[in-house]
Each structure stands twice: as structure tokens, then as C-alpha cells.
Amino acid sequence: MTKELGITVKKSSDFSDWYTQCVLKSGIVDYSPSKGFIILRPYGYAIWEIIKDILDNELKNTGHKNGFLPVLIPESLLTKEKDHFDGFMPEVFWVTRSGNSELGEKLAVRPTSETLAYSLFSKWISSYRDLPLKLNFWNSALRAEIKSTKPLIRNSEFLWQEGHTAHTDEIEADEEVKLILGLYKKLIEDYLAIPTISGLKSDKEKFVGAKYTTCLESLMADGKVLQMATSHHLGQNFSKPFEIKFLDKDTNEHFAWQTSWGISWRIIGALIMVHGDDKGLILPPKISPTQVIIVPIYKDESKEIVKQKACDLENKLRAHNIRAFTDDRDEFTSGWKFNEWEMKGVPLRANIGLRDMKENQVELIRRDTKERFYVKEGELVNKVLIILEKIQSNMFDSAKNQLQSNTRTAASLAELLSILDATGGFVASSWCGKRICEDLVKEKTTADIRIVPFDAKEKVSACIACGNQDTIQVYFGRAY
Amino acid sequence: MTKELGITVKKSSDFSDWYTQCVLKSGIVDYSPSKGFIILRPYGYAIWEIIKDILDNELKNTGHKNGFLPVLIPESLLTKEKDHFDGFMPEVFWVTRSGNSELGEKLAVRPTSETLAYSLFSKWISSYRDLPLKLNFWNSALRAEIKSTKPLIRNSEFLWQEGHTAHTDEIEADEEVKLILGLYKKLIEDYLAIPTISGLKSDKEKFVGAKYTTCLESLMADGKVLQMATSHHLGQNFSKPFEIKFLDKDTNEHFAWQTSWGISWRIIGALIMVHGDDKGLILPPKISPTQVIIVPIYKDESKEIVKQKACDLENKLRAHNIRAFTDDRDEFTSGWKFNEWEMKGVPLRANIGLRDMKENQVELIRRDTKERFYVKEGELVNKVLIILEKIQSNMFDSAKNQLQSNTRTAASLAELLSILDATGGFVASSWCGKRICEDLVKEKTTADIRIVPFDAKEKVSACIACGNQDTIQVYFGRAY
Known part of the structure; x- marks a missing residue:
């Protein structure tokens, strides 16, 4: 290369x-x-497909079903829940014409599908027998981002899934919100090897139209923090304007309780920011499209025999469901290939040459630690399985260390500012709960309340903005 | 029900x-x-997911990779290939605003992605080493359909996949076009159990911008015919305006040869039109989300034991990768369930009651032939596998009979018209190849040339429009 x-x-x-x-x-x-x-190119899309399969499986196992909703939503639907509309209005793309004709009613290009989904829920739900209704949609959402775009993190269109559910009572909706946040946490921590902090959003930061928003936040390598996923309790805020009513067993009519939740391709961006190094990406084995890249090292006279051996090794690994591939392209040198696969972040490389073949061995190189070792061919599969597990846990552990050593406490606004300027990260500080104090901190430090922990400590110290003693401890951070 | x-x-x-x-x-x-x-509701989406998995697997096995392209395409790109633009212009949805601002350049909501994909191909392709480039996109396309909409068959937005490839030479592109048509044929015939006629489109009917279009056509139960899938050879029609050039081994620069191809959810519509009966859908086992629906038949006192048995049977079938589900809802009667699953087209129903349990047997009811039979529990799995295969082949055979008995020959325009009016179907007639004759037939009969067979017979009789003797035999039909 x-x-x-x-x-x-x-x-x-x-x-x-x-x-x-x-x-x-x-x-x-x-x-x-x-x-x-x-554009998501094949390598990026392959990662997205793996993530999608993992989550889709979890969602199906917990009783969710997929469907398809059109990308164009009539303006009249979008305006039905006022907070929601006001929140999205500035970034909505509008279709006003088809062919050469002006449309009677403008159509919004989906910024999110609550309004469209719930106009349908009101048709589909009439009895408690129709509940819970738990639907999911794998699609894209569009929100015009003109300034400060960043690939995968902030773009005018992004791939995601959006879930929409309706329940007979508030507590069942609470449980759904929690269940989903748990699935997201499992995906991000156990598969993407990124530790998270979970909790609630403040009223200012919650989803427009939600009763409350739960969320996962992670630390990026530059000290900024990133919202990874959100799961919202919508209360009856949408079921009332959209008239999603059901006849309960008691023959009384009630409005449904609802949730919505989503995770987008931005977690692929997080993956790169958290794990990558100066050579490029480092992908955790569980979500890497290629887990083992096999590079046959040969001269003209040994070409056929070494390539054949590489192919045999590939088949052996694949028989154990290891995603192994052989890079047998003649038009590139081995050195070029090493650099390319290093940059692409493949967790484990296997070199095989004539000398190795004589010794009945394969050379393995870990992407995360750069360690090299030789393993006997007969032990290859077992060793590879063990090493891939080690890489996965090592990556999580080192990201977890990063998160822990960059989670600090500040007892004053000045201290908060100096930590943010010096190292970034998450900073736990006491807050009285008032919007005016939240805004003041933002103005002075450009940091937001990223998360209110579920088990937030109370009255640790005075509010860093107003000095009031009646406080909870929340996490501030500068976010993408 | x-x-x-x-x-x-x-x-x-x-x-x-x-x-x-x-x-x-x-x-x-x-x-x-x-x-x-x-909207595609969960039952429809589950069918789409099965179809998608089958085709996606075939595409990956033949070296195609998936990616993501944005849904909005700048007007300037769309206008680069003039025939293409003129063809799509009347049905394009245009985004002209974001938030409250007018956009500088209008954005088309994807009617198809040739232009966007190929503006990228020109960046990605510079050497023969970059070829062939074989990409696929699972997304939706939008074309404003105001009149004569029909769910799944003709709508303003539809789910599909669109494939886009670039090759070093014309013949390789020919082979790609043929490979893809073969994959589509396999999907439609072997899985959806719908027989097809394959061949070329006439110049009038080909894809706007293509060198030639190959296609599969099928017969619907009302005598109308439906275009099921298309695979286009684009020649260098797009590579020239989009400057998709590569340096070949001979160090000369050439324009790439290209193909594009797609299949949409309309094949689900075809599935229903071809196989359904007065009770509702009949789904071929290979693409039915539920292959065996188990209905436990119980009274209050036998409820637990019968439900448990149903659940055991389900597990036994699922252990053999049979998509079996138990309908154990108490709030509906067995009769209601029978009718519902019949309407949903589940190929095989298994009834289990206390009496059956005593006899160690299960009652099976085929959806296609309505046959009922009892099988011993120990033989259940094997019998079910055999019956599902029989249903699959029986459905294809009976659709094939329909197609054959509704494919006729007409030697004159009058004969063509009388066949179309009487029975519809495909009608083989001789045509001289001139557009004016094709238009005349359309005007007199409302039928199009649906397909020019790959091995079209020559000079069977005179052109049914002009009487010229230099003809090929093509299939006419009235289409959706």
C-alpha cells in the first residue's frame, strides 16, 4: 500500500x-x-448487516415484528403533536412537486415515523386483544444537516431502526422502554466492545413529544461523548391526538401507552473512534465481517502450493463458523496486503508461507496488541477461537479503562470547566433540576447534561450553577 | 372469524x-x-424477508456486495443521461425545501439509482483491477402513481433491490445480465412456484437508457400478464456521460460496460394472484412464514394437556427447521382459527385434540387440495416434510398448467383480439420488428409485446400488423 x-x-x-x-x-x-x-460502501454495509442481524434476532425473540412504512409523510400528520412537529420542523426535507405538478399537500421526507405509525395504530387497535403491538422498522431517516456534518455521526440521511409499541398500561410501557435499552446495551457492550453509561435525559434533552427518554452514552477517544441509543416512553402524548384507543376487559375505553426507540449507524462511527489506532480501524471480532484474514506468502514457484494451503486453512476455519478469507490476489505484494487489512481493522491475520508449511505451522498476528505467534496447524481452529475471544474482551476492557479514568467529579462550575478543557470525558456534578441552571452550565462550558443516572445520588453537594442544596448528581460532557 | x-x-x-x-x-x-x-404489515414483511434472504444469499454467492445509497439525488445527476431522465421525469417526486428554506438545487426522491451510483463508479473505478464491480442495494424506489394504483403491483413507493455492475468488456456484461435473470427465475419458479416466460423486451418496452432489457413475465389468474423482474444491459450508455473509465492491461483507457437489474415486492402480489382461492391466500411452503400452523382443540378441562402437546409438536417440527407455530389463543374458537389461517394461506394445518392424543395421532389438512389425513405422532416430522414438498410442486405444476393452457397462437390481428377478449393470457404472433406495427397492435387490442423469446421463431407467418413476411414470433398480452 x-x-x-x-x-x-x-x-x-x-x-x-x-x-x-x-x-x-x-x-x-x-x-x-x-x-x-x-454512501455506505460494501465494507461499511457488511458491518451494518452484522449489527442488524444481531439486534433483529433479539427483537424478534422478544416479540417484535418488522414492517415497512413509506418515506413520505403528509404534513397534516406531522403537525398533529405540536412539540414533536416544532422539534423536527427546521430540519425536514419537503416534497412539494411530482413531475411538473405542484402537490396539493406537502409531504415530509421521514424525519422519524411516530406520526405515520400512530395514524395506523389507531386503525389497527380497538381492543385489549390487539395489545401489546410491538413493531419495528429498518429504514433510513432524513434530517437536513448543513453545518458540522461528520460521516456516520451527523448526516442528512442515516440508516437506523425505529421501534414503535403500544400497551394497555403505563407500567408495561415502562418495562418495554427498559427491555429495549437493555438490548441496546448488550449489543453495544458485548458485541461492539464499547462500555456505556445509562440513564435518563433531562427534560431539555429528551425526545420531543416523549414523557421521558432513556439513553446510553459513550466516551470517544478525544474526550467528547456520544449518544449511542435512545428508548422513549411516550406516555399518552401521541395516543390522545392520534386517538389510539382500546376497549379493555372492563369494557371501558382507554388511550394506549406508547414507546419508541432507535439506534443508528452512528454506532459504527463510535466503533472507529473508540477502538482505532494510528494504522486505522480495529474491529471487535464479533462484528468484524472478516475475523481472520489469511495471507499466503509465496514466490512464483511456490504460488500454487501455498495458495492451496491458504485455501485449506480458510475452509477449516469456516467449518467452525469463523469468518475467514484468503487474500490471494497476485497483483498486490504481501506487505501491501498487511497494511490494507491492518487499516481495515481485521482482528487477526494468519500468514502462511512455504517455510511455515514445512514446520506445519501458521503465523498469527493480533491487530489489537500486535502480538505474533506461531501455532501448529492441528491447533489452529482452537487457538483462533481463543484468541478472538481474548481480543474481544481485551478491547472492551481497555475501552472500559478509558471510560473509568475519564469519568471525574466536579464540585463547582470552574472545576467542571477546567476538567472539560483539560481532558473532556464525563463529569459528575450536582444539579438542582432547574432548566435555567442547565442552560447556564451550557453557556459557560458548552457542556450538556448527558445523562441522569437511574440511581442518581442525591444532595452530594450544592448545584454547581445556583448553589441550591436540593440536588441530584448528573453527568455533564461535551458531545458530538 | x-x-x-x-x-x-x-x-x-x-x-x-x-x-x-x-x-x-x-x-x-x-x-x-x-x-x-x-404499508407492509408484519405478515407481508415476513414474506419479503424470506424472499430477500434467498436472493441475497444467491447474490453474495455470485460475488455481489451490498451497500447503501441516499434516497435524494441531485437534479443535475438525473439529467445526465437524457433518455433516462425523459423516461422518469413525469413521475419523480421533488424535494424543493428543507425546513423553511428553498434548496439551491432540487433533489429527486430516488426513482432508481443508476445516475447516483454511476457518479460514484467514476470515482471508484480507474483500473481493470477495480473490475468487475458488482453492487446491490436493498431499498425502496419512488415513482408517483396517481391513477390505477394496486397494492404491491403499482404504488408510489415500492421495496425492491437494485443491482449495478461495471465490467471490462461487453461479453462479461452480457453474462452478468443472463446470470441475474437466471437467479430471478430460480427464485420465482423454485420458491414462489410461479412459472415464467423469459426473453427480451422490444426497443419500445426496454428500460430507458438500456442497450437491451431481459425480463421474466408471468400469467395472473385473470388472464392479465405481469412483468416479474428485469435485467438490463446498459452498454456504455451511462459509462460515457458519467466517465466511468479504466486503464486496461494494455495501458489503454476504455469506458466500462454496465448492467442494472431489479426485482420488487410486486412478486408478492403475483403470488397472491396466481395461487390464491376463494378462501384467501395459498402460500408455497418455501416462502411461507408459517409452514405448519398447529391448532390445539380443547375444552376447559383438557386445555392444559392439549396445549402442552401442541407445544411439544411445535418443538419437534422446529427442531427440523420447519417453521411451525401453535395458535394457543383462548380468546378465539378453533373454527375462527381455521378460517384465519386458511385466509392467510398457511400451507399445512395440524389439528390436535384429546381424542387424537389417545390415538397417538395428528390430523393434517393441506391448504392447496383441502385433503385431510391422520398421521402417527412418530411419523409426523417425515410426513410433514414430504407433504410440504408435495404442496410446493403441486402449486408449481398447477400454475404451469394454467400458463400452458393460456398460451395461444394468433395469425392475425383479429384472432389476437378475440383470444385476448375471450381468455387473455400470452398470445404468440408474428411481428416484423417495426415500432409502428407494435403501436398499431397496442391501439387495436391494448396489448403490448410482453416478450421476445431468446430463441424466437422466425418467419412463422406474416406480421399481424403490416403483412411483411420477415418476422419473428413474439408474445403479446394485456399487462398490469
């Missing part, structure tokens, strides 16, 4: 440029001709 | 109303609040 094909900037020296080079050069994304829009 | 929940019209008496009732009442689709748009 030539120098300019690799990552030319250090992660620690220019994080933003490093990130952009990583996502573009590894073949994850490319820019679309329209500003703010991106 | 109450009468109005079932299908209230015969397939033979009002085919159109019968079809609409089938798709709505079985839970396949619903209407969206915007005219022309539909």
Missing part, C-alpha cells in the same frame, strides 16, 4: 482528520454528491 | 376486489394516508 493510501495523521494529533481518513480509506463510507449525504 | 373478516367475493367473479380483500384482510398490506402509498 502506498503511503497516501494509508492513514497519514496520528489519532492523537488531529482526531477529526484521523477519523475522516479512517472511514474513507478503509472503504466504510464515501461522500454523496449532495452535501451532507453519505 | 366473522363473515366480513373473511373474503366475501369469489376470485372468478370480481378478481380485482378479491385481490384487494386478500391483501388487506390477510394482514399483508394496508393503505397509507397518502394516496398511492402502502
Whole structure:
């Protein structure tokens, strides 16, 4: 690989440029001709497919069903829940024409589907027998992002799933919100190897139209924090305007209780920001499209025999459901291949050459620690399985260390500011609960309340903004 | 199930109303609040997911990779290939605003992605080493359909996949076009149990911008015919305006040769039209989300024991990868359940009651032939596997009979018209190849040339429009 094909900037020296080079050069994304829009290239899409399969399976196992909703939503539906509409209005793309004709009513390009879904829920739900209704949609959402776009993190269109449910009572909806947050946490921690902090959003930061929003937040390597996933309790805020009513066993009519929740491709961006290094991506084995890349090392005279051996090893690994591939392209040198797969973040590389074959061995190179070792061919499958597990847990552990050592406490606004400027990360501080204090902290530090822990400590110290003693401890951070 | 929940019209008496009732009442689709748009409900989406998995697997096995393209395409790209733009222009939805601002350049809501994909291909392709490039996109396309909409068959937005490839030479592109048509044929015939006729489109009917279009056509139960899938050879028609060039081994620069191809959810519509009966859908086992529905038949005192047995049978079948489900809802009677699953087209029903348990047997009822038989519990799995295979082949055979007995020959325009009026179907007639004759037939009979067989017979008789003797035999039909 030539120098300019690799990552030319250090992660620690220019994080933003490093990130952009990583996502573009590894073949994850490319820019679309329209500003703010991106393409997901095959390597990026393959990661998304793996993530999707894992979550889809979990959702189906917990009784959710998939469906399809149109991408165009009539304006009149979007305006039905006022807070919701006001929140999304500035970033909605509007279809006003078809062919050469003006449309009678403008159509919004889906910023999210609550309004459309719930106009249908009101048709589908009439009895307690129709509940719970638990639907999910794998699609894309569009929100015009003109300024500060960042591939996968902030774009005008993003892939995601959006779940929409309706329940007979408030507590069942509470449980659904919690169940989903748990599934997201499992996906992000156990598969993407990214530790999270979970809790509630403040009223200011919650989803427009929600009763409350629960959320997972993670730390990126530059000290900024990122919202990873949200799960909302909608109360009856939508069921009333949309008239989602059911006849209960007691023959009384009630409005349904609802939830909505989503996770997007931004977690792929997080994956890169958290785990990558100066050479490029490092992917956790569980979500890496290629878990083991086999590079046959040969000269002209040994070509056939070494390639055949590489192919045999690949088959052996694949028979044990290990995603192994052989890079047997003649038009690139071994060194070029090493650099390319390193940049793409494949967790384990296996080199095989004529000398190894004579010794009945394979050379393995870990992407995360760069360790190299030789294993006997007969032990290859077992060793690979063990190493992949080690890589997975090592990646989570080191990200967890990062998170813990960058989670600090500040007892004053000045202290909060100095921590944020010095290291970033999450900062636990006491807050009285008032919006005016939240706004003041934002104004002075540009940090938001990222999360109100479910078990927030009370009255640890005075509110860092107003000095009131009646406080809870929340996490502040500067966010993407 | 109450009468109005079932299908209230015969397939033979009002085919159109019968079809609409089938798709709505079985839970396949619903209407969206915007005219022309539909929802895919969980039952319909589950069928789509099965179809998608089958085809996706075939595409991956033949070296295709998935990606994601934005749904909004700048007007300037769409206009680059003039025929293509002129063809789609009347039905394009245009985004002209975001929030409260007018956009500088209008954005088209994807009618198809050739132009966007190929603007990227020109960036990604520079050497023969980058070829072939074989990409696929599972997404939706939007084309404004105001008149004569029909759920799944003609709507303003539809789910599909669109494939886009680039090759070093014309012949490789020819082979790709043929490979894909073969995959589509396998999907439709072997899985959906719908026989097809394959061949070329006439110049008038080919894809706008294509060099030639290959296609599969099938016969619906009302005598109309339906285009099931298309695979296009684009020649260099797009590579030239989009400057998709590569340096070949000979160090000369060439324009790439391209293909594009797609299949949409309309094949689910075809499935219903071809196989359904007066009771509702009949789904071929290979694509039915539920292959065996188990209905426990019990009274209050036998409830627990019969339900437990049903559950055991379900587990036994599922252990052999049979998609079996138990309908153990207490709030519906067995009769109601029979009718519901019959309407939903589940290929095989298993009834189990206390009496059966004493006899160690299960009652099986085939959806296609209505045959009933008892099988011993120990033989259940094997019998079910055999019967599901029989249902699959019986459904294909009977559709094949329909197709064959509704494929006729006409030697004159008058004969063609009388066959179309009497029975519909495919009619083989001789045509001289001129557009004016094709238009005349359309004007006199409302039929199109549906397909020019790959091995079209030559000079069978005179052109049915102009009498010229230099002809090929093509299939006419009235199409959806």
C-alpha cells in the first residue's frame, strides 16, 4: 500500500482528520454528491448487516415484528403533536412537486415515523386483544444537516431502526422502554466492545413529544461523548391526538401507552473512534465481517502450493463458523496486503508461507496488541477461537479503562470547566433540576447534561450553577 | 372469524376486489394516508424477508456486495443521461425545501439509482483491477402513481433491490445480465412456484437508457400478464456521460460496460394472484412464514394437556427447521382459527385434540387440495416434510398448467383480439420488428409485446400488423 493510501495523521494529533481518513480509506463510507449525504460502501454495509442481524434476532425473540412504512409523510400528520412537529420542523426535507405538478399537500421526507405509525395504530387497535403491538422498522431517516456534518455521526440521511409499541398500561410501557435499552446495551457492550453509561435525559434533552427518554452514552477517544441509543416512553402524548384507543376487559375505553426507540449507524462511527489506532480501524471480532484474514506468502514457484494451503486453512476455519478469507490476489505484494487489512481493522491475520508449511505451522498476528505467534496447524481452529475471544474482551476492557479514568467529579462550575478543557470525558456534578441552571452550565462550558443516572445520588453537594442544596448528581460532557 | 373478516367475493367473479380483500384482510398490506402509498404489515414483511434472504444469499454467492445509497439525488445527476431522465421525469417526486428554506438545487426522491451510483463508479473505478464491480442495494424506489394504483403491483413507493455492475468488456456484461435473470427465475419458479416466460423486451418496452432489457413475465389468474423482474444491459450508455473509465492491461483507457437489474415486492402480489382461492391466500411452503400452523382443540378441562402437546409438536417440527407455530389463543374458537389461517394461506394445518392424543395421532389438512389425513405422532416430522414438498410442486405444476393452457397462437390481428377478449393470457404472433406495427397492435387490442423469446421463431407467418413476411414470433398480452 502506498503511503497516501494509508492513514497519514496520528489519532492523537488531529482526531477529526484521523477519523475522516479512517472511514474513507478503509472503504466504510464515501461522500454523496449532495452535501451532507453519505454512501455506505460494501465494507461499511457488511458491518451494518452484522449489527442488524444481531439486534433483529433479539427483537424478534422478544416479540417484535418488522414492517415497512413509506418515506413520505403528509404534513397534516406531522403537525398533529405540536412539540414533536416544532422539534423536527427546521430540519425536514419537503416534497412539494411530482413531475411538473405542484402537490396539493406537502409531504415530509421521514424525519422519524411516530406520526405515520400512530395514524395506523389507531386503525389497527380497538381492543385489549390487539395489545401489546410491538413493531419495528429498518429504514433510513432524513434530517437536513448543513453545518458540522461528520460521516456516520451527523448526516442528512442515516440508516437506523425505529421501534414503535403500544400497551394497555403505563407500567408495561415502562418495562418495554427498559427491555429495549437493555438490548441496546448488550449489543453495544458485548458485541461492539464499547462500555456505556445509562440513564435518563433531562427534560431539555429528551425526545420531543416523549414523557421521558432513556439513553446510553459513550466516551470517544478525544474526550467528547456520544449518544449511542435512545428508548422513549411516550406516555399518552401521541395516543390522545392520534386517538389510539382500546376497549379493555372492563369494557371501558382507554388511550394506549406508547414507546419508541432507535439506534443508528452512528454506532459504527463510535466503533472507529473508540477502538482505532494510528494504522486505522480495529474491529471487535464479533462484528468484524472478516475475523481472520489469511495471507499466503509465496514466490512464483511456490504460488500454487501455498495458495492451496491458504485455501485449506480458510475452509477449516469456516467449518467452525469463523469468518475467514484468503487474500490471494497476485497483483498486490504481501506487505501491501498487511497494511490494507491492518487499516481495515481485521482482528487477526494468519500468514502462511512455504517455510511455515514445512514446520506445519501458521503465523498469527493480533491487530489489537500486535502480538505474533506461531501455532501448529492441528491447533489452529482452537487457538483462533481463543484468541478472538481474548481480543474481544481485551478491547472492551481497555475501552472500559478509558471510560473509568475519564469519568471525574466536579464540585463547582470552574472545576467542571477546567476538567472539560483539560481532558473532556464525563463529569459528575450536582444539579438542582432547574432548566435555567442547565442552560447556564451550557453557556459557560458548552457542556450538556448527558445523562441522569437511574440511581442518581442525591444532595452530594450544592448545584454547581445556583448553589441550591436540593440536588441530584448528573453527568455533564461535551458531545458530538 | 366473522363473515366480513373473511373474503366475501369469489376470485372468478370480481378478481380485482378479491385481490384487494386478500391483501388487506390477510394482514399483508394496508393503505397509507397518502394516496398511492402502502404499508407492509408484519405478515407481508415476513414474506419479503424470506424472499430477500434467498436472493441475497444467491447474490453474495455470485460475488455481489451490498451497500447503501441516499434516497435524494441531485437534479443535475438525473439529467445526465437524457433518455433516462425523459423516461422518469413525469413521475419523480421533488424535494424543493428543507425546513423553511428553498434548496439551491432540487433533489429527486430516488426513482432508481443508476445516475447516483454511476457518479460514484467514476470515482471508484480507474483500473481493470477495480473490475468487475458488482453492487446491490436493498431499498425502496419512488415513482408517483396517481391513477390505477394496486397494492404491491403499482404504488408510489415500492421495496425492491437494485443491482449495478461495471465490467471490462461487453461479453462479461452480457453474462452478468443472463446470470441475474437466471437467479430471478430460480427464485420465482423454485420458491414462489410461479412459472415464467423469459426473453427480451422490444426497443419500445426496454428500460430507458438500456442497450437491451431481459425480463421474466408471468400469467395472473385473470388472464392479465405481469412483468416479474428485469435485467438490463446498459452498454456504455451511462459509462460515457458519467466517465466511468479504466486503464486496461494494455495501458489503454476504455469506458466500462454496465448492467442494472431489479426485482420488487410486486412478486408478492403475483403470488397472491396466481395461487390464491376463494378462501384467501395459498402460500408455497418455501416462502411461507408459517409452514405448519398447529391448532390445539380443547375444552376447559383438557386445555392444559392439549396445549402442552401442541407445544411439544411445535418443538419437534422446529427442531427440523420447519417453521411451525401453535395458535394457543383462548380468546378465539378453533373454527375462527381455521378460517384465519386458511385466509392467510398457511400451507399445512395440524389439528390436535384429546381424542387424537389417545390415538397417538395428528390430523393434517393441506391448504392447496383441502385433503385431510391422520398421521402417527412418530411419523409426523417425515410426513410433514414430504407433504410440504408435495404442496410446493403441486402449486408449481398447477400454475404451469394454467400458463400452458393460456398460451395461444394468433395469425392475425383479429384472432389476437378475440383470444385476448375471450381468455387473455400470452398470445404468440408474428411481428416484423417495426415500432409502428407494435403501436398499431397496442391501439387495436391494448396489448403490448410482453416478450421476445431468446430463441424466437422466425418467419412463422406474416406480421399481424403490416403483412411483411420477415418476422419473428413474439408474445403479446394485456399487462398490469
